Amino acid sequence: MAAVASKSDQGPAKIKVEANELAERILALCAEIPQGVNDKVLQASMPEVDPKSRALAINHLLTNGKIDLLQSERGLLYKARTSTSQVGTIKGDAEEKLVYKIIEEAQNKGTWIRDIRIKSNLVQTQLNKALKSLKSKKLIKDVKCVNSTRKIVYMLYHLEPDSSVTGGAWYSDQDFESEFVEILNQQCYRYLYQKLEKSRECTSGPLMAKNISQASSKEVLQYISELGISKIQLRPEDIEAILDTLIFDGKVEKTLALAEGEETRLYRAVESLIPVTGLMRMPCGGCPVIKECSDVGSVNPIKCSYMKEWLS
C-alpha cells in the first residue's frame, strides 16, 4: 500500500492509471458487499487514499453508470450495479437517459407509457420528445401488447419481447391464431391416432401394444416440424400446450415415465369410454327449448318440429 502512495507523487500520466486502479478497487469492494458500502467503509478499507482522489474515482464510476448512489438511514450508500446497463453509453440529454433507464429496467416485459411518466416525473410533452428521440436512434422500440388492443409497451431495441407480451407462438400481431392451433391440434391427434391404430395390429401382448401407441412430446414435435405446417420454430412447451388441449378434449392421455433418469411425458390416443349416449340420439337430448317443454303451451312433444323432422 505504501508503494501505491509513493506512486501518487509521480507525474500526471501515472495519476490516471492510479485513478483507474482505485476505481476498480472500489467497484470490487462494492461487488463484495451487495447491500452497499458507505463512505466510512471505503475510508477504512483504503486509509492511504486521500479523500479527493477517492471522490474523483467515485464520480468517475457514477458517470459511467458502474455504481449507484443510494440514500439510506446510514447515510449515502454506494452500490454496484448488477446488470450491465448501457445508459452511460448513450448520447442524449438527461431526460433521455432517465427514460432509457426506466425502459431498460422493465427488460423484455416492456413498460407502459403511464408507468414511465409516473416513474420519471416528466411532463407528457417532454416524455414524448424523449421517447421519439430514443426511437429514432433505434435504442428502444414499441411493441403492441396482446392483453389489450390499445396498450403499447416500450422496451430496448435488441430485446425479444416476452411471451406474456406477444402471447407466445400462438399470436401474430396480437391476434390469436385459432386456425393454426386447430390444425396443430388435429395433426397431433392424427399422429397419435395412427400410432394407436398401428398398435392394434401388434401381436406381442397388450402391454407392448400400449407402449407402441405412446409418443413423447419431442416425437410429436418432430413429426409436426417435418410436416412443415408451422412457419415458426415451435418449442417443446408449445407442443405440450397443444397436447394438453387434446387431453382436455378427452382424446389423449398423458403418462409420466422415467427414461434415462429424466422425466418424460408420454402421450397416447385413447378411445372414449362410451359411444354417443342414448339420450343424445333423440332430439330431446340436444333440444334448446327443453326447459320450456311441457303439456301446455306451444312447446310440447306433440307439436314438436324437431321430433317431426326426426321421425319423418
Add this chain to the structure above:
Amino acid sequence: MSVAKQKLCHLLLDEVFGSRVAKVGRHLAKWEKCFLADLYQLDQPHECLGVLINHGLVTYGRDPRPTPGVQYEISLDQVIQTIRYPRYLYLIKALHGDNAELILEEVLRRGQETLPKIMEKSLNRIELDENLAKTHKQDLEKTFQTLVKEHFLQRAPHVGTNPEVPGSTVPILDETTRFHVPESIESCSSIYWCLNVDRFHVEFRNKILVSTVTRRIDETAGKLMEFILSLSGKKLEASSRHISITEIYANINKCIDLKLRQYKDHYLKVLEEDRTRFIDRVGDEGGGTYVVNFKHIFTVLGSAVVENVVQEKFNSKALRIFRVVRDKLYVEESQIQKLVMIPARETKLMTYQLLENNFIQVQELRKSLSANVVAKSFYLFHVDLNQVARMVQEMCYMSLSNAIIRKNHELQINARLLEKQDRIDSITSNINASEEFVSEEERTQQLEEVQDMLSPAEHDLVKQIRRCGDKLHSSLAQVDETLLVLELFLKL
C-alpha cells in the same frame, strides 16, 4: 320428487296398468304418504292399490303418530324401473332360454305369485300357443329353481307382525330363506315369488363394463373383464369382494382364447393401469388380490355421459372448457382461456353458455363481506358432478315422457287406420290357415282382394307409423341405457 319424474311415472303406470292405477299412482306421488281414505275419491282405489302393492311399487306402514289406519307410499324409482321390463325379459331369455322368459313373464304380470300358480299359467300358455315349444312341468320347475338360485327371483316379503311395534303389520323379508325353494311343492302354495331387480341390474352393469373395456382396450380384455365380473358377486354393491388371482387364472384356463391365456398377466396389468381403474390390486396374498371398484368406475362413466351430453348439446370446444373446469376443480376465467387455446371471445361465450345451462357453477370469493366496500371478488368456476348428473337424469325423464307421449299420440290419431290394418292382417292369416280353397289361385285372389281394402297411400302411411313407433321404442331403450349409468353412478 321432480315434476318430470312424476309425469314419467304417471305415463308408465298408465301404459303398464291402465288409467285407473295411474290416477291412484299420481295421487300417491303428489301427497307422498296417503291414507286409504284419501283415495276414496278415485275409482276403485282398493284394487288399484292392490296391484301397485303386488308389484312392489307401493309400500305401507303404520304411522307412528296415534292416527288410525295405514299409510301408503309410492316409490317412483321402482315405477320407473317398469320401463325395463322388456329388457329383463330379453336378458333372461338370452341367459336361460325360452322357459325362463315364460316364467318371468308370468311373475311380471302378477307382480308376485306362488310357484304352483306360475307353473299352471305357464303350462296353459304353452298349450294354447302353437309357437311355443312343448316342455314338461319338470323342466319348467328346474328352470324356476335355477332362476331362484341365480337370485333373479326372490321370495316376496310376507306380511307379518313386527315384534318391535306391537300390533303392526309390516312386510318381513327373511334373509336366510330369501333365495331358497322348499323341497316339497305342497309347502310352496303359500310362498309368493317376485322379481329381484338388483340382480338384473348387476347383469346390465356387467354388460356396460365389458363393452367399455372392449371399446377401450380390445375384445380379449373384454373377455377377461367378463371373467372377473362373474366372480364379483350377485349383489349391487359399491365394490366387489376380494378376488384372488388364482380364481381368475382358473377361469382363464377354462377358456379357449389363446391370446388371453398367453398374455393373462399383461391384460391384468393393462386393466389395472387404465385411467378408469377397471380393477384395483389390493394385496399380494396368493399372487395378488383384486377388487372391482364399481363406485369409481361409474363415477368415471357418469362423467363420460355428462361430457357426451355437453359435446352433443354444445360443441367440442365447450367440452374442452367443461373438462378444464372439472380437472382444475376451481378455476378463474382467465386461467381457462390460457389452457383451452380458443380465442378469448369464444371461450367467454361458451363458458357462460355452460353456466347458463347449469353445467358449470360459479363460486364467488369476496375479500370483504361488508357490502359498502368496493370489495375485490374472485369468481371461480367449478363443476358439481353430482348436480350435473341429476340434471341430466331429469333430462332423461323428460325425454322418456316425451317419447311416450308422442308414441301415444301417433297411435291415437291413426287408430282407425291401424285397426283396419290389424283386421286385414287377421283376415289374411285366416285365409292362409283355412283349407276351404280349392286352388292356390283362388286363395291368392282372395288375398289380393283383402289387401285392396287399403289404398296404396294408406299402406305407406301404415308403414310410416310403424317406423315411427319402432324409432320411438328404440330411443326409449337407449335413453334408459343412459339413465341406468347415471342411476348407478348416483346410487353406488
